Each structure stands twice: as C-alpha cells, then as structure tokens.
Amino acid sequence: MPSPPLVVFTDLCGTLLDHEDYSHDAAEPALARLRAAGVPVILVSSRTAAEIAPLRADLGLADHPAIIENGAGLLEPGAAAPEDRGRYDELRAALGRLPASLRAGFHGFGDWDLPMIARRSNLPMAEAELAAKRRFSEPGLWRGSDAQKAAFLDALAAMGVQAREGGRFLKLSFGGTRASRMAEVAARYGTPFTVALGDAPDDADMLEAADLGLVIANPHRPPLPPLAGEAEGRILRIDAPGPLGWTIAMTHVLDARGL
Incomplete structure (x- = not known):
C-alpha cells in the first residue's frame, strides 16, 4: 500500500474539540478534505480507550490507530475498548505510598465519585463514566504549594511515575509520550510527512517532533513558550482557538500541499 501524502496527529480538547462543549463541528470542513485525500488523522489524547473508541467512529477515523491516555497506551484500528484495568491499580498504589503531606495535595479521578469527575471535566455523566x-x-488537580508540588513530583519520579501538565489536569503515568507514540504510529505508514496540532504543554513534545507543528490558540491558559523549531518556521501558531483554529490550520496545510 503506498504511503499517504501526510499523516495528521491531533490533540482533542481545545484543539480538534471545543474546550467548553467538546463540539467538533467547526473542524468538519477540513476533516472532510482530509478523508477525501486519504490522509490518516490520528487522535492523540489523555482520554481513555472507552472514550476514544466511539468518538473515533463518529469522526469516521476508526480505520486508524489512536494514541490514548497521553501516550501511555494505543487503541488499535477498529478495536473496542479493553475491559481490563491495565496498570491503573499499580499507579494508584504508587500514590498511596507517598507521605501523607504530599499525597494530600493531589486529587485525581480515583479520589472522586462520578458526579465530581463530571463537574471537574465538564462532561455529561455518561461520558464521565467512560473517562x-x-x-x-x-488525571487530577494539584492544590498544594509549588514547593510541595516539586517534592510530590520528585517522589513519584523515584517510583517511575511521570507527570505532564495538560490543558485542564496534571496527568500521571508510568511513561510513554505523545511524541514516542507518534513516531511508532507514523512508521506504520512508511516515512510520511507528519503534521501535529495541539494547544497545551503536554502537546509540546509532539509538536516539536513533527515535520510541521501547529499550535492552536488556547484562551484558557498562558501561551506555550517558544518551542524548538519555531524560529525556523517548523512550528506555526494559529490565532483562532479550538476546532475553528484547527480548520484554519489544516486548510493552510492542504492548500500548500495541493490536496
């Protein structure tokens, strides 16, 4: 099978999806052009397989893999969400081994009931259950001081737990990054030109690793600092937020490449 003309890796919340209502309607014009051109669009998110599987199908992207839980896992093409808990219980156990003074500052999904997850995530209850x-x-929120947070992260790192800042939550895992998974998935398609879109700190490694990175505006947080490759024009910033910015960005790419 010939390599596609490019492969697109996209963050979801605040990028392909609206930050407030999670709509992707404004991105549909560019998504339709990408589908027509045979360009794989790979969803990249901190969301779970249970969340991504129906969304991927709704977007017409089920024939492609998706990067889940911030790069810690991969959902294969056409696959349903697995039923097992993976390494989640192991991760929660690592949190439980922290000193109480450090553990008290972090409140994650495992500490909340479903109504709280729904409120914190701005999700309907049915979607919060999938999350x-x-x-x-x-994912969770830090409520302590900056000094306590640094000690918290150091203690977790000593147990092999990594932390990344996202658009809404601090996200903990045993590793795997968006960039490393992007390289793994891109290799399946040969040596394509890679485009990455994102809006938050946990997208930075993916944006920097792509052939072209597109930073979508996020009015809900300070702008990302200058990224590696940005001065050379390999990373561009889009003034519009969410799916509108996504369509502007991808229209620019598709027009430039004659697709």
Whole structure:
C-alpha cells in the first residue's frame, strides 16, 4: 500500500474539540478534505480507550490507530475498548505510598465519585463514566504549594511515575509520550510527512517532533513558550482557538500541499 501524502496527529480538547462543549463541528470542513485525500488523522489524547473508541467512529477515523491516555497506551484500528484495568491499580498504589503531606495535595479521578469527575471535566455523566475507565494514567488537580508540588513530583519520579501538565489536569503515568507514540504510529505508514496540532504543554513534545507543528490558540491558559523549531518556521501558531483554529490550520496545510 503506498504511503499517504501526510499523516495528521491531533490533540482533542481545545484543539480538534471545543474546550467548553467538546463540539467538533467547526473542524468538519477540513476533516472532510482530509478523508477525501486519504490522509490518516490520528487522535492523540489523555482520554481513555472507552472514550476514544466511539468518538473515533463518529469522526469516521476508526480505520486508524489512536494514541490514548497521553501516550501511555494505543487503541488499535477498529478495536473496542479493553475491559481490563491495565496498570491503573499499580499507579494508584504508587500514590498511596507517598507521605501523607504530599499525597494530600493531589486529587485525581480515583479520589472522586462520578458526579465530581463530571463537574471537574465538564462532561455529561455518561461520558464521565467512560473517562473513569482508566488503564494507564491518572488525571487530577494539584492544590498544594509549588514547593510541595516539586517534592510530590520528585517522589513519584523515584517510583517511575511521570507527570505532564495538560490543558485542564496534571496527568500521571508510568511513561510513554505523545511524541514516542507518534513516531511508532507514523512508521506504520512508511516515512510520511507528519503534521501535529495541539494547544497545551503536554502537546509540546509532539509538536516539536513533527515535520510541521501547529499550535492552536488556547484562551484558557498562558501561551506555550517558544518551542524548538519555531524560529525556523517548523512550528506555526494559529490565532483562532479550538476546532475553528484547527480548520484554519489544516486548510493552510492542504492548500500548500495541493490536496
């Protein structure tokens, strides 16, 4: 099978999906062009397989893999969400081994009931239930001081737990990054030109590793600092937020490449 003209890796919340209502309607014009051109669009998210599987099908992207739980896992093409808990219980046990003074500052999905997950995530209850079906990572909020947070992260790192800041939550896992999974997936398609879109700190490694990175505006947080490759024009910033910015960005790419 010939390699596609490019492969697109996209963050979801605040990028392909609206930050507030999670709609992707404004991105549909560009998504339709990508589908027509045979360009794989790979969803990249901190969301669980249970969340991604129906969304991927709704977007018409079920024939492609998806990167889940911030790079800690992969959902294969056409696959349903696995029923097992993966390494989630192991991750929660690592949190339980922290000193109480450090553990008290972090409140994650495993500490909340479904109504709280729904409120914190701005999700309907049915979708919050899917978000709670975690296998590889633990999103949460930090409520302590910066000094306590640094000690918290150091203690977790000593147990092999990594932390990444996202658009809404601090996300813990045993490793795997968006960039490393992007390289793994891109290799399946040969040596394609890779485009990555994102809006938050946990997208930075993916944006920097792509042939072209597109930073979508996020009015809900300070702008990302300058990224490696940005001065050379390998990373561009889009002024519009969410799916509108996504369509502007991808229209620019498709027009430039004659697709």
